[in-house]
Amino acid sequence: MESGTIIKWLKGEGEPVKKGEPLYELDTDKVTQEVEAPFDGVLLKIAVGEGEAPVGATIAFIGEAGEEVTLPEPAAAPASDSAAATNGASAPEADTAPVVEAAPAAEEPAAASAEGGRVKASPLARRIAREKSVDLAQVRGTGPDGRIVAEDVERFEAAPAAPVGAPARALQPGAVDRVPLTNVRKTLIRRLGETTSIPTFQLSTTVDMTETIALRERLVARQQEGEARISPSDILTKACALALVRHAVVNATFAGDAVERHGSANIASAVAVGESLFVPVIPACEQRTLAELAVARVDVVARARGGKLTQQDMEGGTFTISNLGPFGVGQFIAVLNPPQAAILAVGAIEERPAVVDGQIVPRPLMTVTLTCDHRAVDGAPAAEFLATLKAFLEEPGLML
Numbered sequence: 001m002e003s004g005t006i007i008k009w010l011k012g013e014g015e016p017v018k019k020g021e022p023l024y025e026l027d028t029d030k031v032t033q034e035v036e037a038p039f040d041g042v043l044l045k046i047a048v049g050e051g052e053a054p055v056g057a058t059i060a061f062i063g064e065a066g067e068e069v070t071l072p073e074p075a076a077a078p079a080s081d082s083a084a085a086t087n088g089a090s091a092p093e094a095d096t097a098p099v100v101e102a103a104p105a106a107e108e109p110a111a112a113s114a115e116g117g118r119v120k121a122s123p124l125a126r127r128i129a130r131e132k133s134v135d136l137a138q139v140r141g142t143g144p145d146g147r148i149v150a151e152d153v154e155r156f157e158a159a160p161a162a163p164v165g166a167p168a169r170a171l172q173p174g175a176v177d178r179v180p181l182t183n184v185r186k187t188l189i190r191r192l193g194e195t196t197s198i199p200t201f202q203l204s205t206t207v208d209m210t211e212t213i214a215l216r217e218r219l220v221a222r223q224q225e226g227e228a229r230i231s232p233s234d235i236l237t238k239a240c241a242l243a244l245v246r247h248a249v250v251n252a253t254f255a256g257d258a259v260e261r262h263g264s265a266n267i268a269s270a271v272a273v274g275e276s277l278f279v280p281v282i283p284a285c286e287q288r289t290l291a292e293l294a295v296a297r298v299d300v301v302a303r304a305r306g307g308k309l310t311q312q313d314m315e316g317g318t319f320t321i322s323n324l325g326p327f328g329v330g331q332f333i334a335v336l337n338p339p340q341a342a343i344l345a346v347g348a349i350e351e352r353p354a355v356v357d358g359q360i361v362p363r364p365l366m367t368v369t370l371t372c373d374h375r376a377v378d379g380a381p382a383a384e385f386l387a388t389l390k391a392f393l394e395e396p397g398l399m400l
Helices: 123-132 150-158 183-195 210-222 232-246 290-305 379-394
Strands: 003-009 022-027 032-036 041-046 051-054 058-063 099-101 200-208 252-254 259-261 267-269 271-273 276-278 319-323 342-346 350-356 359-373
Touching: 022 058, 123 150, 183 276, 200 379, 210 232, 210 359, 210 379, 232 267, 232 290, 232 319, 232 379, 271 290, 359 379
Parallel strands: 267 319, 319 342
Antiparallel strands: 003 022, 003 051, 022 032, 041 058, 058 099, 200 359, 252 259, 271 276, 342 359, 350 359
16 A cells, blocks of 8 residues: 545544544555544644545644644654554654554544534445435444444445345436546556456356255254344354465466465455455464354455455455356356456355256256456466365265
8 A cells, every 4th residue: 555545524623633533544555544643732733634644645634633744745744753653653753742643544434523523424424415416414324333334324325225236326418427436446547457458267166055954954053142143254264264275276376476375265255336346355264163154254345345355455365256146147257356266256156956966956056257367377276276176066075
């Protein structure tokens, strides 16, 4: 990350701020989130209003009321050792107010302040509301302390419910809806452009999910009330993780002059939230039980929908799963997620005719398509990975 975009200041010059209080909304390459004030004091001066700022740039001063502040020169000296520093904050001189610097926030965003009548909403909810021209004051929040989350905005905007596949809001004939690109979308476009120069190939196979479905039903029946329900996706993730450990050539990232093969399966799963796409990573999936994977999945999806994902949630992936099965898509090809060497596109589980013991019978079949970076993976090892994955899903006992 080289820069971030300040979407909105939540405090104005001269206003008091408290450490941990939301100070501004930051749009980065991967997430949009609120950044907290690193100090108690008064917001003396905003050096960078809305717009892009490089990492490390001075964007504001926090200090005591009445203090004089001077913007540092571009080649300012390093911060004094005596200056306080929290969450990317520092002071250029011992006798000046603390400086807030643009930096990727490592902590989870906090709930928005309700002072001054400001509606409490997550950054993602605010962004979706802007894109869809939704008045947040009319939306009922279901998050903590009544905070509005992305799902609340989508539910409000979609009412009355539209048919599946129809746009949430129809435009008037001849109208043009101009939607500015966010940093997340710009990054997606840039990375999609990068993939056009990567030599790729695809392999597909069809999996009989009878035993996986039966296993899932048995496991769910044994779960206690309130536990995250194990889904077929969790079993698929576990099967992928164990297959990746066996076939490390697929669990790889391309590093320019080398291919890095990984011993742990850090699996990213594409999560669509409104018109945004996030790919949070669950690390070390091969070491987690199915119940633990279910908890992790529910957590990252909830935080994605609530605008609470951080940069760290999106980093370190070694393999990606893109599942459009819940949307009724039978088969598709997923675009590579560089530097990862492979991505798995998962279609819907559908009742289709299959030949079993010489008889044509209906079976729950699922088509998966593996896209590989040919610079890192060849056809034969990719086919071996798919064969192992298929075997695990058709006979889950083989995963033991």
